[in-house]
Amino acid sequence: MKKFYSILLLVFIANSLRAQEDALPTTRFGATIVAGFNASQIDGDDSAGFNKVGINAGLKSDIFLTRKTEINVGILFSQRGSRPDTKNETFLDEFIFGLSYIQVPVLFTFKDWYQSEEEYYRVRAFAGLSFGRLVSTRLDQTAFDSTPELLQKNSLGFHFGAGYSFTPKMRVVAEFMRDIIPLYNVRTIPNPIINTGLIIRTVSFTLEYSL
Numbered sequence: 126m127k128k129f130y131s132i133l134l135l136v137f138i139a140n141s142l143r144a145q146e147d148a149l150p151t152t153r154f155g156a157t158i159v160a161g162f163n164a165s166q167i168d169g170d171d172s173a174g175f176n177k178v179g180i181n182a183g184l185k186s187d188i189f190l191t192r193k194t195e196i197n198v199g200i201l202f203s204q205r206g207s208r209p210d211t212k213n214e215t216f217l218d219e220f221i222f223g224l225s226y227i228q229v230p231v232l233f234t235f236k237d238w239y240q241s242e243e244e245y246y247r248v249r250a251f252a253g254l255s256f257g258r259l260v261s262t263r264l265d266q267t268a269f270d271s272t273p274e275l276l277q278k279n280s281l282g283f284h285f286g287a288g289y290s291f292t293p294k295m296r297v298v299a300e301f302m303r304d305i306i307p308l309y310n311v312r313t314i315p316n317p318i319i320n321t322g323l324i325i326r327t328v329s330f331t332l333e334y335s336l
Contacts, residue, residue, distance in 0.1 A: 150189035157185040159201060161298075161331025167207035167222060167308070168324040177222070179204025181329050185230075193246065195234045203228040203257065205327050223263035224308075224325075226280060230255040245293035252285040255302060281306045282325070294335045302327045 160182045164175040183201030190196065207222040232253035236246035257280035286300025308323040 150192050153189055155187035155189065156336045157187060157197070158334045158336065159183050159185055159199065159331050161329060163203060163205055163327050163329050165205040165207065165325055165327040168326065175326070175328055177206040177208045179206070179223070179225075181331055183228075185333075187335070193236050195236075197230070197232040197234055197251070197253075199228070199230045199232075201228040201230070202226075203327075205325050206263075207325075224259060224276075225261040226257035227260055228255055228257045230284065232284075243293050245290060247290050249288045249290070249296075250286070251288075251300075253283070255282050255284055256280070257282070275310075276308055277306060277310060279306065280304055280325075282327075284327075286329075288333070296333050298329075298331045298333055300329045300331075302329065 163177075163179045163181045165177045165179070166175045181201060181203050183199055185197050185199035188196040188198075203226045204223065205226065206224045230253060232251045234249050234251040236249045238247035239245075240247055259276060259278045259280065262276060282302045282304040284300050284302030286298060288296045288298040290296035304325045308325065
């Protein structure tokens with residue numbers, strides 16, 4: 126009887142080790158090129174719609190935890206902001222609220238729908254935080270064009286999204302990001318026109334290529 130239990134224990138240990146081996150990635154680190162665009166709006170500027178289009182491009186480093194999970198840390202050039210819909214007659218003069226950031230997203234990614242022939246996962250979902258540093262501004266014909274120096278230089282936002290892989294190396298990604306830190310600290314603004322801190326919301330569409 127003891128031999129029987131010993132054999133069962135050995136089989137269990139062997140299966141457990143095999144499962145752990147299968148779960149481990151073949152490599153621990155990778156890199157990804159990102160290129161695409163943002164469509165953004167600012168809550169509180171009286172203009173609705175994701176009408177401000179800008180560049181979203183850079184690099185991401187990938188840390189593979191298991192075959193299905195990874196941590197991604199990027200450094201991206203991201204243009205965001207706001208502009209009115211050209212068909213909206215409420216705004217007689219077109220204004221542009223353009224903000225360029227160096228963005229550092231930190232994401233947790235889960236992958237699924239394994240393709241056994243080419244050994245990659247077809248779909249992925251991710252969520253995390255993004256830290257940004259404002260590097261340039263363009264404020265044209267806005268109520269805020271006299272106060273660019275009052276813009277907060279650092280940003281923090283949460284975002285989530287999903288991706289679909291065409292090949293082991295190439296995929297399309299869509300994501301949504303909402304800033305947590307407003308553009309202005311209203312307690313330090315002398316301009317009575319600005320009665321809200323203004324929050325950026327951004328939808329991004331990118332093409333990613335794993336190196």
